[in-house]
Amino acid sequence: MATTEAAIQVKDLTMAYGSRVIQRDLTFDINRGDIFIIMGGSGCGKSTLLRHLIGLQVPAKGSIHFGETDFWNLPPDDRQRFMRRFGVLYQSGALWSSMTLAENIALPLEEYTDLSKADIADLVDLKLALVGLAGFRDYYPSEISGGMKKRAGLARAMALDPDILFFDEPSAGLDPISSQLLDDLILELRDSLGATVVVVTHELASIFAIGNNCVFLDATSKTMIATGDPKKLRDESEDPLVRRFLTRGKAD
Amino acid sequence: MTISETRENPPDLIRLTDGTLLLRLRGDWLAGRLPLPLHDVEAAMEEKKPATLRFETEDLQNWDSGLLTFLIALKKLCGARGIAFGDGNLPDGARRLLALAAAVPEQPAGKGLLRPPLLERVADRALGAWKSAVDMLDFLGEVTLACGRLLTGRARFRRADLWAIMRECGADALPIVSLISALVGLIFAFVGAVQLSMFGAEIYVASLVGIAVVRVMGAIMTGIIMAGRTGAAFAARIGTMQVNEEIDALATLGISPVDFLVLPRIIALVLMMPLLCLYADLMGILGGLAVGVFMLDLNLGEYLEMTKLAVGLKDFWIGLFHSAVFGVLVALSGCLRGLQCGRSASAVGDAATSAVVTGIVNIIVATAVITVICNILGI
Numbered sequence: 001m002a003t004t005e006a007a008i009q010v011k012d013l014t015m016a017y018g019s020r021v022i023q024r025d026l027t028f029d030i031n032r033g034d035i036f037i038i039m040g041g042s043g044c045g046k047s048t049l050l051r052h053l054i055g056l057q058v059p060a061k062g063s064i065h066f067g068e069t070d071f072w073n074l075p076p077d078d079r080q081r082f083m084r085r086f087g088v089l090y091q092s093g094a095l096w097s098s099m100t101l102a103e104n105i106a107l108p109l110e111e112y113t114d115l116s117k118a119d120i121a122d123l124v125d126l127k128l129a130l131v132g133l134a135g136f137r138d139y140y141p142s143e144i145s146g147g148m149k150k151r152a153g154l155a156r157a158m159a160l161d162p163d164i165l166f167f168d169e170p171s172a173g174l175d176p177i178s179s180q181l182l183d184d185l186i187l188e189l190r191d192s193l194g195a196t197v198v199v200v201t202h203e204l205a206s207i208f209a210i211g212n213n214c215v216f217l218d219a220t221s222k223t224m225i226a227t228g229d230p231k232k233l234r235d236e237s238e239d240p241l242v243r244r245f246l247t248r249g250k251a252d
Numbered sequence: 253m254t255i256s257e258t259r260e261n262p263p264d265l266i267r268l269t270d271g272t273l274l275l276r277l278r279g280d281w282l283a284g285r286l287p288l289p290l291h292d293v294e295a296a297m298e299e300k301k302p303a304t305l306r307f308e309t310e311d312l313q314n315w316d317s318g319l320l321t322f323l324i325a326l327k328k329l330c331g332a333r334g335i336a337f338g339d340g341n342l343p344d345g346a347r348r349l350l351a352l353a354a355a356v357p358e359q360p361a362g363k364g365l366l367r368p369p370l371l372e373r374v375a376d377r378a379l380g381a382w383k384s385a386v387d388m389l390d391f392l393g394e395v396t397l398a399c400g401r402l403l404t405g406r407a408r409f410r411r412a413d414l415w416a417i418m419r420e421c422g423a424d425a426l427p428i429v430s431l432i433s434a435l436v437g438l439i440f441a442f443v444g445a446v447q448l449s450m451f452g453a454e455i456y457v458a459s460l461v462g463i464a465v466v467r468v469m470g471a472i473m474t475g476i477i478m479a480g481r482t483g484a485a486f487a488a489r490i491g492t493m494q495v496n497e498e499i500d501a502l503a504t505l506g507i508s509p510v511d512f513l514v515l516p517r518i519i520a521l522v523l524m525m526p527l528l529c530l531y532a533d534l535m536g537i538l539g540g541l542a543v544g545v546f547m548l549d550l551n552l553g554e555y556l557e558m559t560k561l562a563v564g565l566k567d568f569w570i571g572l573f574h575s576a577v578f579g580v581l582v583a584l585s586g587c588l589r590g591l592q593c594g595r596s597a598s599a600v601g602d603a604a605t606s607a608v609v610t611g612i613v614n615i616i617v618a619t620a621v622i623t624v625i626c627n628i629l630g631i
Contacts, residue, residue, distance in 0.1 A: 097596035115284040122321040123283060129324075130349060132356035142596045161283075161316045188352055192345040 006065075007032040007164065007196040008053070013062035015048050021222055022048050026062070028215045028227045035190055035197045035210045037230060040217035041245070046200045047168060049217065053198060054166055055083045066164070084112055087157030087195075088166045092173070093149035095141040101128065101152045102137035108159040127155040131185065147178035154185070164196045165189070171203040183209045204248060208234075216242050265296050271303035272338075275326075278311040283318030290325050297333060305330055306338040320349055327354075391510075391588050395518070398510045402519075407511045414516040421482040422524035426531065428481065432473050433465070433532035437539025440464055445548055454548045458555045459562030461540030467567045468574060470532040472619060474525060475578035479611030483586035486517055487607035490590025491600040499591070509591065518583040525579030526572045533571060566631065574622060578615050585610035 006029040013026040022045040030036040038046050051057040053064060055071065064071045066082070074082060095104050105124045109115060115123070128134055131151040141149055150170065157165060167186065171179035183206050190197050201207060207214070207230050214233070216226040218241065226233050226242045234246035244250075266274040273296060279287055297305075305326065323339075323346065330337040339347050368376070401407040444460040490513055493499050499509050537559060544550040589607040593599050 098598040113284065119284050119318070119321070122325070123317050126317055126321050126324060126353060129353035129356070129358075134353075134356060135358040140596075142594065142599075185352075188348065192348040192352070194345060 006030060007034070007067065008036075008198070009063075009065040010053075011063050011065070013049075013052065013064065014060045015045060015052055015057070016060040021060070023217055024061075024223050026215070026217075026224050028224065030196060030198060030213065032196055033190065033194060034213045035186065035199060037207050037211035037214035038198065038200045038217070039202055039207060039214055039230075039245070041202070041219055044217040044219035046202075046217060050166060050168055050198070050200050054086055054088050055079060084108075084160055085163045086166060087160070087162035087164070089150065089153045089157045089168065089170060091168045092146075093141065093153035095149060095152055095156065097141050100138050100140055101133065101144075101155070104141070104152065105156045105159050108156070112160060123159070127158055128152075130158070130189075131155045147174050147182070150174065150182060151185070154182075158189070158193075161193075162195065164198065167197065167199040167201070169201055169203075170199060171201060171206050176205070179203065179206065180209070186210055202245075204246065207246070216245070265293065267300070267302065273297065273302035273305050273335075274308055275305065276308045276311070277315075277319075278313075280313050281315040281319035281322070283316055283321070286318055286322055288322075290322065290329075293326060294329060297329065297335065301333060302335055304336040304338050307341045309341050309343060312343065315343070315346065320346060320353070323350055324353060387592065388588065391591070392584075394508075394510045395514060395584065398508065398515050401511065402515055407515055408507055409512045409516045414520060417516055417520040418524055420485070421478065421520055422527065425478065425481060425524075425528060428477055429474055429528050429532050430535050432477055433470060433535035434539035434542075436469055436473055437461055437465055437536035437541075438543055440469070440536075441540040441543035442547075445543065449548070454544070455550060455554060455558055457540065457544050457548065457550070458558035461544075462537060462559040462563040463567060465536030465540070466533045466563050466571050468571065468619060468623070470536050471525075471529045471571045471574035471578060472615065473536075474528045474532045474575060475582065475615040476612055478521065478525065478528070478578070479582045479585075479615060480608050482521065483582045483607045483611040484604040486583065486586030487590040487593070487603040488600055490587060491593030491603040494591065494593045495595050495597075495600060514583070514587040514591075517587055518580060521579035521583040522576055523579075525575040525582075529571055529575035530568075533568070570622075570626060570631065574619065577618050577622070581614040581618060582611045585614060 008030040010029075011027050014024040015022040015026075026049070038049055040046050048057065052059055059072055063073070066085075069082065071079065071082065095101070096107070099107070102121075102124045105127050106120050109120045109123060113120075124137060125134065128137060131154050133148060133151055133155065136144065136148070136152070141152070144152065165186075170182050170186070174182065186197060186199070187210055189195065197210075199206070199211070211230045214227065214230045215224050216233070217223075218225045225239050226237055230246060233242055237243050237246075264274075264276040264278075266276065268274055273293075275288075275293065281287065323342070327337050327350070329335075339350060342350075367373070398407055440461045441457050444457045445454060448454055448456050448460070490499070493513075499513075502509050502512055541552070541555055541559075544555045545552050586607045589603040589610065593603040
């Protein structure tokens, strides 16, 4: 294969709810170590695409390859096992509210590893420290702020040392400073873990700060209208919609 | 971890002449399968304190967070002993992650998980109980005011909501009410028949079932069913609205949540409960009748005649009064717990549970009070 570099290959993907097509004919590659942005206007199917990538929703047509693995053609059990290589940060953190932060992070470790309690406790402390929440292990999600919830969610997403990290609107509901701190954290984690990162967002500041590759989904034509480096697209894209989006409507 | 495992791939601890302890990381360093236990290094430090700890990582293969936790622990050890921690040779990613982990110092205001002393806990409980009593009075006051507004026609809620709630807690409850009341009638008939047949007085089963069901049991059973069914639903519904800030949105518009959410629910239950209770009475009597006619071989006409003789209109009124009171109590406890709900998924569950418990306790207490009053008044 010519593109063995790609960590994720999406080919002719069509997404639909029943007979209602959300997006069709999506074809793009995400390279290892990329911070790949999925962007587009509201309601164009960004989050739906993410749900396809993380195995929550079955494609209507087309394939998604992770490396050499045809993800949706795996038997369900193998797919479940494969999904442990993903770390997902949901929009509002999606921390389990009846558990402390430590218990939230420990759950995947308890489920999928045979580590001892002491080892798990060490790992939990490490993950909390990495996201800047050292000392918050016994707090419940309801006792911390929105930004802290996101970081705790990230700590949980990293619990199993994933190869690929997915972020659904990481900056939604965060002030510019927290949002920038989270961006820095994403960059730092990509660099030090060598992970591939996929981010759904329409936050321009984040897109340019962290993204080095992207796909642009359009709600009207129901397909992707651009892919590549977001900064390049802003300056050189032929498509007026893409340029307008990336310059916040100023390029006309 | 057993010793044999850890010795499989022993990393070398080498003492250099310049007082450096060199730790050679070889092979895989993965969580739960670290080749070297921490206390080996600690022992080496104990034996003769080195000036610096350094690493050699040429043969290091795979590593994950396990290596990082090991390094963090080592760093702490070095810090405590005044040994320099030379991370120069560590893999780039590991070094950056170590720095990241240390970037935000542990919050000094870490939550104390120490149990507070007994006196404090008792005081906390007492204050909590006092506060919940005040909350309840507060809520009752608001509801009373809202009822006042309702009477003067100034209460604001949507009529469509009222109809929907009436259907949910009225017609939709008929199947379960039928089943439970018929079975209760049946049980009463069986229990009574065992005793009464000793005197050959089986026909009095009709009076027994009639009076018991009509006077209290019909109302109590519908009350308990509704507490479990509707009270819990009210609490969960209003609690979820609390979580989604829908209640705040109402308050911002100047609409009283009590008017908008609580009043229609109280009205609906007060209207529907007596109807359900009447229906339950009927089903209970039919349940008793089934036992009387099919098991005790009583004559159908005779059974009905006996029931009519035994049960006065007064008993019906008392039963209906019970059920109207239960309607208020179930609606109040459901709505109160819903409005008190915290802002998380588990809080909604707690609110629903608490609504059912409060509802049932209230129903039983109210029954006792009404029974005593009826007794004093001689009704």
